[in-house]
Amino acid sequence: MTHIQAVVFDIGNVLIEWQPENFYDRTVGEARRRAFFADTEIHRHHEQIDAGASLPGMIDSLVPQYPEYARELRMWNDNWNDLAAPAIPHSVRLLNALADKNVPLFTLTNFGHDNFPMSQAVYPFLNRFDREYVSGRLKMIKPDPAIYAHVETDSGLAPEHLIFADDRAENIDAASARGWHTHLFTHPQGWADRLVAEGLLTAEEAK
Incomplete structure (x- = not known):
């Protein structure tokens, strides 16, 4: 046994x-995705979610900081089951x-x-x-x-x-x-x- x-x-x-880049490449295009990921450091922020922070709360806090990426940030929560x-x-x-x-x-x-x-x-x-x-x-x-x-x-x-x-x-x-x-x-x-x-x-x- x-x-x-x-x-x-x-x-x-x-x-x-877990390759969220694939979702964004399909929806906003690779160039826009690369800019979004680099400018917002979204993966670094996502580590806060893994450590216990609220996902919608994190997104709400980031949107005012990066208003030019509001749509992409909202997708991180609203389209979760397309990302993962x-x-x-x-x-x-x-x-x-x-x-x-x-x-x-x-x-x-x-x-x-x-x-x-x-x-x-x-x-x-x-x-x-x-x-x-x-x-x-x-x-x-x-x-x-x-x-x-x-x-x-x-x-x-x-x-x-x-x-x-x-x-x-x-x-x-x-x-x-x-x-x-x-x-x-x-x-x-x-x-x-x-x-x-x-x-x-x-x-x-x-x-």
Whole structure:
């Protein structure tokens, strides 16, 4: 029997794509997108959302600072489910296969408290986690060791009983340093192969 007692998923670029540049390139054009991202430093501001700030509140505070980008800023909230999209089908199948086998599933994600429910509303698979560790709720973000410690304490599971998939090396390194089993996610097939190797899914279930 596997020593893994819970599988922990990141969400952005693991279960759903997080490349908001793609949405803006389609809607306002690449040149305008490049100017918007550079002039407003929107990714830096979005880190505040992951750390617990209000998404609509952040947008409301930025619009007066960058009135020339009011439309683009409003889209960050109003079109959230176009920015954080689409789902990554093979990853979703893996999540559902694990859930169907009653493998305990957690998410550990840098995600805002306002926008996480928005994504759950359009992606039912995001409601299949047994425990949700959402940075915006916890006001802690990866790779802060404190958020990993919280998962251990809250779940009652020792690090060696957790396996965690994330697309960012710094988040994986922080988990590995605590003794978690980890997988640096680059493609769903690699994660599928790892789940099979750990005995959590069969090769057929991991397709």
